[in-house]
Amino acid sequence: MSPLLLCFEGRAPFAASLARLAGFEEAPVALHRFPDGESLVRLDARLAGRDCIVFCTLRAPDEILFPLLAAAYTARELGARSVGLLAPYLAYMRQDRRFNAGEAVSSRPFAQLISTHFDWLVTVDPHLHRYPRLDALYRLPSTVVSAVPLMADWLRRNVDRPVLVGPDEESLQWVGAVAELAGAPFVVLEKRRHGDADVEIAVPDIERWRDRTPVLVDDILSTGQTLAQTVRGLRAQGLAAPLCLAVHAVFAGDAERRLADAGAARLVTANTIAHATNAIDLTAPVAHALRTHLRRT
Numbered sequence: 001m002s003p004l005l006l007c008f009e010g011r012a013p014f015a016a017s018l019a020r021l022a023g024f025e026e027a028p029v030a031l032h033r034f035p036d037g038e039s040l041v042r043l044d045a046r047l048a049g050r051d052c053i054v055f056c057t058l059r060a061p062d063e064i065l066f067p068l069l070a071a072a073y074t075a076r077e078l079g080a081r082s083v084g085l086l087a088p089y090l091a092y093m094r095q096d097r098r099f100n101a102g103e104a105v106s107s108r109p110f111a112q113l114i115s116t117h118f119d120w121l122v123t124v125d126p127h128l129h130r131y132p133r134l135d136a137l138y139r140l141p142s143t144v145v146s147a148v149p150l151m152a153d154w155l156r157r158n159v160d161r162p163v164l165v166g167p168d169e170e171s172l173q174w175v176g177a178v179a180e181l182a183g184a185p186f187v188v189l190e191k192r193r194h195g196d197a198d199v200e201i202a203v204p205d206i207e208r209w210r211d212r213t214p215v216l217v218d219d220i221l222s223t224g225q226t227l228a229q230t231v232r233g234l235r236a237q238g239l240a241a242p243l244c245l246a247v248h249a250v251f252a253g254d255a256e257r258r259l260a261d262a263g264a265a266r267l268v269t270a271n272t273i274a275h276a277t278n279a280i281d282l283t284a285p286v287a288h289a290l291r292t293h294l295r296r297t
């Protein structure tokens, strides 16, 4: 029997191409929200003896976490042989330390809940900063798919003479790797965050790159403030309008307007979260990672 890809209705436009490419059967997870805010999930497919993959990207994670755990729990109760999680975007990775006294280190309880309910996890470019690897945090077999090779391909095909710019040291792992594969120079700036949408970017003297197209590279584009401030800093030094290349299109609030106002030329993202800026399709490497996990179950 082919593996079953369980998708929350309306949350996974990526699922159809994945099911087609990997030969999985698709089945919906029906989700009803009661007037009091509780939710009810329903799995209509026959699950007995099946290997199940729950597809759930974790943008706005608080809304979907309980339904997600309930779906995994129910799949097992209904006889699934194994239940894995495909979360192309993995939430709560940035709160990886107690920045202020008394704060939750949210990445830990989140990881514990996921690790308890699933047999394995496949995700794309989690924000690993203070944790060296995903399995330093998640207690289940996991595979990290990297968007870097396809970002570098996109860059080679679409941008002439780029210079890559990482807005902060946390972006180094992405900007450095994309630059190496694309054969482009890169520079990493310094960021100070004062609040959710209040960041300061120190831009060194980079006028020597004036004849190149600046491409900002980051893993997550959320409020857009990090990239917007970087765009402003580069424009102030006379560089051309930068292109912004990010893996995860979180786009919280009015991020797009903020970036347009700052003078960004174009926004390009991977399809870990469905968004109009998606131009990098990760279906093939994700399908490959899933097949590897399923062979092991």
Ligand code: R5P
Binding pocket: 094, 127, 167, 168, 170, 171, 196, 197, 199, 218, 219, 220, 221, 222, 223, 224, 225, 226, 227
């Ligand atoms: C954190 O360091 C991440 O790599 C991103 O730079 C950050 O999440 C971007 O957030 P925002 O778009 O809200 O500035």
